[in-house]
Amino acid sequence: MATTVDKQRLFISVPSPQALLARRPVSYIAGQLKAKLAKLKRELLTPSSGSGGGAGVGFDVARTGVASVGFIGFPSVGKSTLMSRLTGQHSEAAAYEFTTLTTVPGQVVYNGAKIQILDLPGIIQGAKDGKGRGRQVIAVAKTCHLIFIVLDVNKPLTDKRVIENELEGFGIRINKSPPNIVLKKKDKGGINITATVPLTHIDHDEIKAVLAEYRMANADVAIRCDATVDDLIDVIEAKSRSYIPVIYALNKIDAISIEELDLLYRIPNACPISSEHGWNVDELLEQMWEKLNLVRVYTKPKGKMPDYTAPVVLRSTACTVEDFCNSIHKTIVEQFKLAIVYGKSVKHQPQRVGLSHELADEDISAVLKASYGIHKGAISVKAAYTANEDDHSLGDWEVHNDPVLVDTSNAVDAAEARSLGLETNSTMAPLPLLQPAAARSARTRALTTDQTSLKYALQAAA
Numbered sequence: 001m002a003t004t005v006d007k008q009r010l011f012i013s014v015p016s017p018q019a020l021l022a023r024r025p026v027s028y029i030a031g032q033l034k035a036k037l038a039k040l041k042r043e044l045l046t047p048s049s050g051s052g053g054g055a056g057v058g059f060d061v062a063r064t065g066v067a068s069v070g071f072i073g074f075p076s077v078g079k080s081t082l083m084s085r086l087t088g089q090h091s092e093a094a095a096y097e098f099t100t101l102t103t104v105p106g107q108v109v110y111n112g113a114k115i116q117i118l119d120l121p122g123i124i125q126g127a128k129d130g131k132g133r134g135r136q137v138i139a140v141a142k143t144c145h146l147i148f149i150v151l152d153v154n155k156p157l158t159d160k161r162v163i164e165n166e167l168e169g170f171g172i173r174i175n176k177s178p179p180n181i182v183l184k185k186k187d188k189g190g191i192n193i194t195a196t197v198p199l200t201h202i203d204h205d206e207i208k209a210v211l212a213e214y215r216m217a218n219a220d221v222a223i224r225c226d227a228t229v230d231d232l233i234d235v236i237e238a239k240s241r242s243y244i245p246v247i248y249a250l251n252k253i254d255a256i257s258i259e260e261l262d263l264l265y266r267i268p269n270a271c272p273i274s275s276e277h278g279w280n281v282d283e284l285l286e287q288m289w290e291k292l293n294l295v296r297v298y299t300k301p302k303g304k305m306p307d308y309t310a311p312v313v314l315r316s317t318a319c320t321v322e323d324f325c326n327s328i329h330k331t332i333v334e335q336f337k338l339a340i341v342y343g344k345s346v347k348h349q350p351q352r353v354g355l356s357h358e359l360a361d362e363d364i365s366a367v368l369k370a371s372y373g374i375h376k377g378a379i380s381v382k383a384a385y386t387a388n389e390d391d392h393s394l395g396d397w398e399v400h401n402d403p404v405l406v407d408t409s410n411a412v413d414a415a416e417a418r419s420l421g422l423e424t425n426s427t428m429a430p431l432p433l434l435q436p437a438a439a440r441s442a443r444t445r446a447l448t449t450d451q452t453s454l455k456y457a458l459q460a461a462a
């Protein structure tokens with residue numbers, strides 16, 4: 001009898017093989033729970049057929065300029081006052097909360113770049129969970145290239161953390177770059193984890209738990225940073241994450257002492273300002289420029305100094321010669337021959353480069369198109385254009401930046417050519433901007449910048 005009881009006790013105290021298998025290390029369970037939570041959060045924030053987290057009516061606005069900057073902050077911290085100060089665009093500002101109810105767009109031109117500024121309604125704690133119109137507001141901020149978190153220096157600094165949490169909870173990663181983790185799904189072979197640095201925040205069980213939660217049974221995971229579970233989840237959830245730089249605009253410094261101001265300067269990525277008085281707004285713009293990381297490319301007409309007044313501004317993520325050409329006119333790439341570049345992006349000054357070359361800030365670039373050679377007949381046109389005469393901006397650009405080269409020495413009467421503003425020597429001098437009337441003249445039809453005339457010139461020369 002006693003033996004039976006003992007057997008029963010033994011049976012109860014020893015778990016079954018299935019239970020043993022099911023038992024997982026604590027880190028596995030922690031990873032599983034974090035992954036489950038991240039999935040649920042994403043489902044909550046993903047708009048389901050027209051409702052939910054997307055930007056609603058009056059919130060999303062047409063994007064203009066090369067980059068956009070959104071203002072996020074509690075109500076009445078001075079966002080609209082700052083907007084009016086930076087752009088000259090009036091945005092209603094008042095001493096009561098929730099003065100701004102929709103997105104108010106404006107524009108600032110800085111270093112030749114047109115930057116869109118979006119004044120947004122104030123948000124409150126719980127915004128990401130749908131309080132107020134918080135989700136719509138943060139959804140607009142999530143599509144911006146830079147966010148100004150505007151804080152009132154008279155309010156507790158804990159407000160900064162609250163706003164950061166709201167943005168983080170919405171998938172915005174502040175002043176961070178994507179974690180250096182490469183995840184490759186496979187068809188078979190199980191999970192293969194390699195790490196090039198010691199992992200102090202995560203172990204293999206946790207990684208496997210997260211991958212299992214996302215139904216990844218076969219994958220290569222290459223970790224090249226001391227990653228956390230959240231980093232791994234961010235890589236898996238990459239589609240719903242936005243890595244956006246942030247500047248903390250610490251507003252209303254007119255109401256604090258110099259000693260307090262000194263303390264504010266210690267906060268990283270912060271800029272103390274007074275939008276009402278316009279104090280230190282210049283520094284804010286400088287910081288904005290640095291964070292936006294834009295690339296200015298100056299165009300250079302042949303035989304002339306580069307045009308420093310109107311750079312072509314590109315984003316650093318799309319700054320190849322092809323992007324440069326496309327930002328001027330999409331037809332340029334079709335006729336592209338080579339670009340001559342001076343500046344930081346090239347080893348030799350100047351250097352001939354192709355479409356895939358990446359340009360650097362303050363580079364100087366001249367684009368050459370495929371040449372048309374007409375050696376018979378009256379006029380020799382070495383380079384020609386297909387610009388539409390009606391498209392004035394393109395015509396201007398082309399003539400100023402890649403001028404038609406004309407050898408008029410052997411055919412066109414020197415005096416007549418001079419009266420048309422053409423060079424008459426044989427050195428293939430750049431052709432100045434042609435007047436439409438002159439362009440229509442029969443004698444000079446071949447010299448116009450439109451395609452019809454070019455065809456005529458080719459026929460006449462044949």
Ligand SMILES: Nc1nc2c(ncn2[C@@H]2O[C@H](COP(=O)(O)OP(=O)(O)OP(=O)(O)O)[C@@H](O)[C@H]2O)c(=O)[nH]1
Nearest residue numbers: 076077078079080081093094098099100122275276
């Ligand atoms: N002392 C001081 N007051 C300021 C400053 N900037 C704004 N204010 C005042 O703060 C109040 C709120 O300004 P708004 O610009 O309307 O604030 P907001 O953040 O746009 O507010 P909501 O649209 O409600 O979210 C107004 O009474 C402004 O005059 C500043 O630099 N110093």
Ligand SMILES: [Mg+2]
Nearest residue numbers: 079080099100
């Ligand atoms: Mg406002």
